[in-house]
Amino acid sequence: MEHGVLQHSLMVVAVLTGLGILFGLILAFANKKMAIEINPLIHVVEDVLPKGQCGACGYAGCMNYAEAVVNNPDVPPNLCTPGKEPVAKLVAELTGKAAAAIEPRIAQVKCAGTHAKAVKANEYDGIQDCMAANLLFGGPKSCKYGCLGLGTCVKACPFGAMTMSEDGLPIIDPEKCTGCAKCETVCPKKVIAMMPIGAHVRVNCNSHDKGAVAKKACSAACIGCTLCVKECPHGAIKMDSNLAVVDAKVCMEKCDNPACLAKCPTKAIRQAVLGIVPGTENIVA
Template identity: 70%
Template sequence: MQIALMVLIVMLLTGVVFGFVLAFANKKFSIEVNPLIHIVEEALPKGQCGACGFAGCMAYAEAVVLNPDVPPNMCVPGKAPVAKIVGELTGKAAPAVDPRIAHVRCSGSPGVAVIKYQYKGVEDCAAANLLQGGQKSCQYGCLGFGTCVKNCPFGAMTMLPSGLPHVDPEKCTGCGKCESVCPKGVIEMLLVGAKVGVNCNSKDKGAVAKKNCAAACIGCGLCKKNCEHDAIKLANNLATVDYKICMEKCDNPTCLAKCPTKAIEAVVKDSVAQKVAV
């Protein structure tokens, strides 16, 4: 009994001593945090999306306050309003940033795209992609397991009954998180206000692309030939759009009517684009 009591007393005294040592060390070696960092962090949308290039909102707040070379407009989801606030708080100029919105470059739902086997594994696009590139014959198409939807910090994406993701333009902040997690590179960021977008990601030649998916871009070039402003190019058998030219010059997208597979279509109406850009 006496030995147990002595052990208890020794442990208690040891704990008290270590407590005083830790308290002293904490006070002695503590680093004072600039209160402006927390103020800036509170102004950010808290999506922790990493679109700014930093590991979360606090990391960006610290960088923009302490590093004179870090601009105040790197918070993509916050757009111009947040850039203005951060600029005012840090005394830095906030150059304008073109607002963006996610766009799914695939229309290959089951029945449209050819399915080469039935996948029965983990419902995750990255996991499915490890097995022969996924269940679709098209090696560039959306796998449909919603990895982008699960990783959207702002709840701007949902899975449609067709098995393809849908972007809500009123919720999408253009942070690019969905783009970064897609193993197929199906998602791209459009400039808000772009008139058209290509709903295909296939780099296969026309005959192969059409065999794998009825909605594929076949690289025929009709959209390019019918674009009055030279805003469409062909690269790797796939039509690509220069969205700045499309926005600035095009009032009547004649390319839409000429696409034989409807792989290019209107994406964002002006009324919605203006709301997203605010």
Template identity: 85%
Template structure:
């Protein structure tokens, strides 16, 4: 028995010694092989919004800070949420010229609420738009419309979106930074960015022909082209049965959006955020 205990103590002593030796070797190697980090990287990271949204094209704020400091070809204006103030500050810190960042904000291109959109089936699966879309394109008859399961709301890094009782996301204009994270996660491409100050927008994403679109949703754009014909500035074009507004032309030239009155389904509305899409006329 005594021999067994003595043998165990020897083994323990040997393992402990090896652990100490390996620890010292690793500590020495870590010190010798450590890469000195440019302190400017942390300074730049500190001025970024920390949303980790990826709008800059890099995997988080630290990755962008490192790239913009080390790589002379990476511009200082890639942080969309930070807008011009952050771009100019990053430019000053890195010695680079910062081009102007166009302020933008998210818009929900769908007014297909529970009351207006027709259901194709009942969905009882995972409450996630991406998952629902994998099952026959979702539960709505309109295969272009918002599925209303809130994936965009969950993914917004700035808490700028909420789900309404009508089953559509609402954008908070005071919190939305235009980072585009909600746009990238929407499987229906319902969410898009528009310039801040845009006068009108189309609350629809459907490319179905008029009769099919109207049957699936009473708020759908039916591709009638009346808005396009009415616009005196050529700001509206048609893209495969869907009206598209050039926000820049509209902002620069139009002070009286006469196109709104001609839309038979009210798919084109005042660009008012903070309300359920499709209810803009009640607050305009």
């Protein structure tokens, strides 16, 4: 009886082993038959990319962009913003494409609403994340356009180019910022934007409230007075729903003495000094 059971067990094991080997051979054959050969140039291109996986190129990571730029003749070689001009030239040489010039850019924080300047509407004691805070009455600040100061952008930066100041605002490190715009995409208030490196002035405000409301919520707010617009002889400043907006390209090309700075009553528009807390830039009296 025991001998029969043992014999039966060995037969089952042998059958299962045989089936395993058979399926293994089938899968190996199918894998070889259906394998897609990867162009080795894709890996070469990927190696020259900065590996930030920031998505600034519009693709889900460096490998995806490498595949696209190698395989698709319509994908330009200069989409890697963090890599700047050197990487664009290398990718262009490797793929045999022409690379247009890349304008160097850097992140800016369009808010000077520090703890001392911005009025609180409530106390927030939840998850230390800007998106989470924004879901609760738009955050703790009276100004519903301002930086929430919980550092979601800092955590998202793939290059370690951002830190939170004691004043509750992010500081951009100009030496590390690549202009990839990852921080811009995660900010629920759209406080962060890219500006050209070399910009003369910037508006440290994001509020579209009318003057009296904006000033009550934050002493550093743009109040939409239009004095800067009238003072600029080059038409580089426009008003967008109570907020001054500077055309950095026009300003850089035509202006070497920004008179608008002296006219701003709240000093919301300031010299574009990098690497400091917004609102602490030099003020022209």
